Amino acid sequence: MNFELRHLEGFVALAEELHFARAAERLHIAQPALSQQIQKLESVLGVQLLIREKRRTRLTHVGELFLVEARRTLVQAKTAQAVADRARRGESGRLRVAYMPTTSSGPFLAMLADFRDRHAGIEVDLLELPLGTTSQPPDVDVAFISRIGSIDCPEGAILSVEPFIAALPAKHRLASHAVIEIADLADDPFVFLDLADCAEWAQTVHDMCTTAGFRPRVTHRVCQVSTQLMSVAAGLGVALVPASTEGLRREGVAFVPLKGPTAKVTGAALWSGSDSSPVLARFVASLRTEDVRGVPGEVVPA
Template sequence: MDLIRHLECFVAVAEESHFGRAAARLGMAQPPLSQRVQRLERELGVRLFERTSRQVTITRAGTLLLDDARELLARAEALRATARRARDGESGLLRAALPTDIAGGTLAAILAGFRELHADVELELHEVSTTQQLARFASHDLDVGLIHHPCDVGGLELGPVLRRELGVLLPREAPAAALDEVPLAALSGHDLVMFHRADAPALFDELLTTCARNGYTPPAVRHGQGTAFVHGLIAAAQAVAFSPRDVALPQQAQGEGELTWRPLAGAPLAWRHSVAWPKGRNDRTVASFAELTTRALRKGPGVGADLPAHPLHLRPAAEYWL
């Protein structure tokens, strides 16, 4: 017996006090409605209605069961709604990831926009590297994320690729800090602070290769990730680090602090980002996160589209525009 459908018939008759009106409300003929109510009465072992040729009156047992029947129907509808959200990709939880180099304003815009569009979906946001994101995609522990290129994007779908120009963060008293734009060769003699190579191996190698081609080979590469730690290394070790303008220095506008940020002459260095998600995962929550993240990044300084003129070719450890 379809209990939910039989309960719908019971509640409709109870509320209409008339089999004909209840049948019309349910969009069915009266005889099948009467049969379902009778079947429910047999299953429950109680009489739900007193019937005469002129009226239908709910019994005491029917009255006692009516509230429970309504509650069960409400729960059934909630279950159907949850199933619809799951079918449409709104399962109630979206596991997303961003790298550590996202500006606070960009992060706030993504969170606010997603909350407005999907108030009933929990956004579980993680701050993890590209390598960690790729591993979580492979283990089905991540739904969508913002990755750095170049990397292996096999099995993933990508949003638009954006290019974020990098400048240099350096001690304020360094000679290069007096320049409006800093050639890479002017950084000679300074150690370089970078993320760990394991976080994005191809990007790490690409940045160092570009530096060498432009006359800068750092005496040593130091590793740091947190903002305070990186700033401390730069100040204490007279080192430099590459960073987009929007995440360089909060105090830059006030002209305070021991460090300063300068653009690089010719803009030779950049980070390339795109939102990625597993192939076939084209639901509304993923699409919303991808659109919101791309839109928020586009508003940052030095950000533009980076569309290759040729197809993306995969090499053993990295991807390159060819």
């Protein structure tokens, strides 16, 4: 079978007009060209589609049956073209996203939700990353990670840079203070994130304490920040957490800023520069507008 969509378009136009001149004018082609298209179509199919008479043109029975399928094929072709055009423009397709479930991920997830609301034709697959992930997994389009210090991400956007603050039991002696020093917590038991799952985070808090002049007395280790706050609320100890953790507003926990410089937590969205996905390009455009590097008044990683 060797005919093209233009042959079907010519046949449908002629079947609806039943007049070669009017059909040719409708298609903006010469009448002989239309006649050649119909002859080609009939030759390929091996059937007669039209009966040509001096005063009129009419469909054969085969032509009537073929007209139904020809129309259906043209509609499907237009639908396929529209789907391809939307995909080319990044208006449909799939976006594979991974993120670390830290409080720093809040702005990123809010941006993702807004993106999904504005682009209903794009399916978003969401994967949770373990704490401590430092790079973009190869099987996702974009990943949000949080880590201590700076993140080298030429193909990425820095979305947040935040200090540590103290999380204290609500009835702690320092809970009502406007600001405290890390050294003020030297005699308190600490709730740490587990070394096996969050070695970098646990080591950072340990280093901040030793810099303040004491070795932290760790009485509990947990795997998640949410569990860490539950332990603090229960009065089992104090914790040093990223400032965005305050957004969780855990009952029984008081969040107090720390005086002086602390380690910084950087939140970044990473993607591959070699990925030519139009969907990714559309999402990356929105991420770039939120990059805090070089924004006046913003803290940037050291």
